[in-house]
Amino acid sequence: MTQHQLITQTLERLASLGVREVCVAAGARNAPLVAALADSRGVRLWNFFEERSASFFALGRILADRRPVAVVTTSGTAVAELLPAAIEAYYQALPLILVTADRPERFRGSGAPQAIEQEGILGVYARPWPDAGSTAMPVHLNLCLDEPLTPAPGIDFAAFPPAPAKPQVPGPVECTPDVVLAAGLHPDEARQAAPVLAALGAPIVAEATANLHAFRELEPLLVHGGEKALRRLNPARLLRIGAVPSWRFWRDLENRPEVEVTNLCRAAFPGLARRENVITRPLEALACLRPGRGGAGADCASLTPDFESTPLSEPAWMRHLAAALPPKARVFLGNSLPVREFNLAAGGMPADGTHFYANRGANGIDGLLSAFLGVAAAHEESSWLIAGDLSTLYDLAAPWILHQLPQRAIRFVVINNGGGKIFSRVASLRDLPEPARHIIENRHSLSFRPFAELWGLDYMLAQQPDDLLDLPQLPMVIEIRPDSAQTEAFWQGWA
Numbered sequence: 001m002t003q004h005q006l007i008t009q010t011l012e013r014l015a016s017l018g019v020r021e022v023c024v025a026a027g028a029r030n031a032p033l034v035a036a037l038a039d040s041r042g043v044r045l046w047n048f049f050e051e052r053s054a055s056f057f058a059l060g061r062i063l064a065d066r067r068p069v070a071v072v073t074t075s076g077t078a079v080a081e082l083l084p085a086a087i088e089a090y091y092q093a094l095p096l097i098l099v100t101a102d103r104p105e106r107f108r109g110s111g112a113p114q115a116i117e118q119e120g121i122l123g124v125y126a127r128p129w130p131d132a133g134s135t136a137m138p139v140h141l142n143l144c145l146d147e148p149l150t151p152a153p154g155i156d157f158a159a160f161p162p163a164p165a166k167p168q169v170p171g172p173v174e175c176t177p178d179v180v181l182a183a184g185l186h187p188d189e190a191r192q193a194a195p196v197l198a199a200l201g202a203p204i205v206a207e208a209t210a211n212l213h214a215f216r217e218l219e220p221l222l223v224h225g226g227e228k229a230l231r232r233l234n235p236a237r238l239l240r241i242g243a244v245p246s247w248r249f250w251r252d253l254e255n256r257p258e259v260e261v262t263n264l265c266r267a268a269f270p271g272l273a274r275r276e277n278v279i280t281r282p283l284e285a286l287a288c289l290r291p292g293r294g295g296a297g298a299d300c301a302s303l304t305p306d307f308e309s310t311p312l313s314e315p316a317w318m319r320h321l322a323a324a325l326p327p328k329a330r331v332f333l334g335n336s337l338p339v340r341e342f343n344l345a346a347g348g349m350p351a352d353g354t355h356f357y358a359n360r361g362a363n364g365i366d367g368l369l370s371a372f373l374g375v376a377a378a379h380e381e382s383s384w385l386i387a388g389d390l391s392t393l394y395d396l397a398a399p400w401i402l403h404q405l406p407q408r409a410i411r412f413v414v415i416n417n418g419g420g421k422i423f424s425r426v427a428s429l430r431d432l433p434e435p436a437r438h439i440i441e442n443r444h445s446l447s448f449r450p451f452a453e454l455w456g457l458d459y460m461l462a463q464q465p466d467d468l469l470d471l472p473q474l475p476m477v478i479e480i481r482p483d484s485a486q487t488e489a490f491w492q493g494w495a
């Protein structure tokens with residue numbers, strides 16, 4: 001097969017998998033492929049200078065639109081940069097297609113320039129292309145290209161319609177839960193789940209990313225008050241739908257084998273290491289759930305924190321943010337602490353067509369800004385990232401792609417509490433000596449103004465809740481420095 005034929009075949013395969021967007025990080029080795037893509041019709045290209053942002057951005061595009069997206073890299077360590085996003089996609093069962101250009105096979109083990117062991121480098125996290133099977137998983141195509149590297153002609157992606165997905169037929173699920181735990185559902189999945197959950201009638205403790213807040217029929221079932229409310233409900237039988245919940249309560253189930261857990265999820269992972277009393281079925285099995293015994297009345301189970309006495313605490317700022325979100329906002333919740341605090345603070349608040357997303361597959365704090373921008377890319381209204389300071393520092397190159405995005409109202413909200421404050425909330429770490437805690441939290445006194453300046457973004461240090469209103473229709477960094485004493489007081493009051 002000639003090089004041109006190989007490239008044409010690759011593009012046709014991408015097209016038949018349903019790929020209509022490709023994130024490209026170019027180099028010399030993948031130049032023929034990039035040129036062929038640039039010459040193609042029916043495909044949207046996003047250009048990056050580095051692969052980690054490219055792959056997390058692609059992941060965000062998949063999260064939003066539920067279609068496969070490809071990333072094309074050059075050879076060498078460029079390929080290794082794909083690993084974190086591949087892992088995240090693997091644990092979220094997302095169709096991330098990774099196409100890496102390589103030097104010919106004879107270069108393997110030679111130590112020649114930009115020749116590394118690329119074949120299988122992504123390990124279990126991406127299936128090799130020819131055996132890819134289901135595309136609901138990352139796949140990896142390693143393409144050996146020899147010199148001369150001459151541009152191949154493009155194709156028309158629209159001429160290769162993807163084969164219709166085979167409908168899954170799951171078996172019946174016997175489950176009469178005391179409580180439903182929900183997280184990480186795409187808004188379309190939430191729409192399918194809502195009537196089933198309404199008929200089931202069990203109280204629902206939902207994270208914002210479950211996107212269940214939008215359904216009137218679920219209002220009487222939704223329990224607010226997060227972890228504390230959940231502990232009071234003390235369920236003996238749990239139905240978990242969607243992603244693995246971020247509540248501490250879930251982790252503690254590991255040592256409570258008497259609690260029956262039924263998981264219905266996209267990624268076939270139980271989210272618990274214990275085997276007893278845990279069953280896991282595909283999310284489609286929701287349709288096979290039988291109506292339940294009726295609700296226990298979520299109202300009486302709900303708890304409302306007192307945000308008023310600590311208005312500048314971290315959880316209260318989450319409340320202000322939830323209140324400031326305009327209708328139809330897209331919100332990407334960052335790392336663990338903002339996710340938990342937002343879940344607690346936003347409970348019971350109206351969310352007018354707002355959709356929530358997060359990367360909770362592997363709980364990484366890397367690539368969050370890029371994944372957020374992927375979610376934001378095709379959305380016409382405002383998009384908000386709410387992330388911690390270290391998480392933001394991890395992905396400083398992400399705004400590179402901003403000028404390729406059509407829409408402007410993009411808000412990077414950085415909750416700057418001066419380090420990894422999640423660790424100050426972990427009971428076992430609170431008692432460590434001060435020097436060790438200093439290192440673990442990576443305490444700092446950085447400002448995010450220069451980050452905004454680097455990328456030509458507007459910047460605001462929000463000091464009062466009202467600062468979040470009437471924002472300009474421009475991409476901006478909104479830095480929030482919560483009052484640490486008030487945050488401590490909030491958590492003591494809520495304990």
Ligand SMILES: Cc1ncc(C[n+]2csc(CCOP(=O)(O)OP(=O)(O)O)c2C)c(N)n1
Nearest residue numbers: 337363364365388389390391419420421422
């Ligand atoms: C890639 C990666 N490295 C390290 C961790 C471990 N980790 C979890 S949370 C966290 C700190 C997050 O700090 P920050 O973003 O400032 O948020 P905060 O906890 O203060 O809300 C770290 C380092 C991780 N989850 N992912």
